[in-house]
Amino acid sequence: MTPKVSIGIPVYNGAATLPGALDSWLQQTCDDFEVVVSDNASTDETEQIARDYQARDGRVQYFRNDENLGQIANFNLAFTRSRGKYFRWAGCNDWWEPNYIERCAATLDAHPEAILVTCQHKYHADDGSVIYEEYHGPRVSDPRPQRRFARMLWFLHQSRYIFDPIYSMVHSEALHRTPLLQMMLGTDLLLAAELSLLGPFCHVQECLVHQHVTPDVSDDEFLQRFDPTQTSARGWFEKLCRMMYASVGRSSLSEAQKIFCYTSIARYYARGKTHKMIRWGRRTFALRTRLRRLLGHEVPTS
Secondary structure, three states: OOOOEEEEEEEOOOOOOHHHHHHHHHOOOOOOEEEEEEEOOOOOOHHHHHHHHHHHOOOEEEEEOOOOOOHHHHHHHHHHOOOOOEEEEOOOOOEEOOOHHHHHHHHHHHOOOOOEEEEEEEEEOOOOOEEOOOOOOOOOOOOOHHHHHHHHHHHHHOOOOOOOOOOOEEEHHHHHOOOOOOOOOOHHHHHHHHHHHHOOEEEEEEEEEEEEOOOOOOHHHHHHHHOOOOOOOOOHHHHHHHHHHHHHHHOOOOHHHHHHHHHHHHHHHHHHHHHHHHHHHHHHHHHHHHHHHHOOOOOOOO
């Protein structure tokens, strides 16, 4: 039988954390789901762990790629290998509250106009610290697609800890109407913007998800994780905005709605460039201050 919910787990060398994550999913209060493990040719014990779980529980489906296809391709495979009415990507080092699937699936059932449901997340760092931010303002729920799109871009410019549409439960049918994740930096931001054009989002005001926070890396290092042929991430933000522009152009929106979306992209671009300039200025000032101290010059204290 086709499961109601599919959990897609793209994994590479996740043996250390995969058992705990699988246990949290298999102990959900709702059991109408499948777990699709898409193994990107791991070299550790990931395969044996997943096969052991598959042998014990028929809800676990294990697929192994013949070679490492890159992070983005494996994310997309985790979805295309799934069968559920609703779909949820998950990291192999994340865990959920026991009622996550039950609460989110019921919310989507109760709101047939919605294509995606979000909830509150807690983010756990390696040093044991926890990041948790709540937001109670307007969300991506407006019936007008251009307004949802503008609100989505506002969220994408804010803290990443208050809103994560990619790690949320979505209608599989809606996800099939997108190009999925593309081979570029900011691909999750692009997909989130594209989904906002397709339908409203709903929200469960409860903390049901716990995510592991990975240490920050440079844009160049992050790019090479899913496309080793690329050596520089320069210009990725400009490309992201161009891709958003193209997505709006391909949509079925009216000309007036498209113009509204194009204006929102222009504002998003301006805010992003301003933020980058401020960050660059702070780094430059810090480096100049350090250099002046090394050279023995006086440095103003205010």
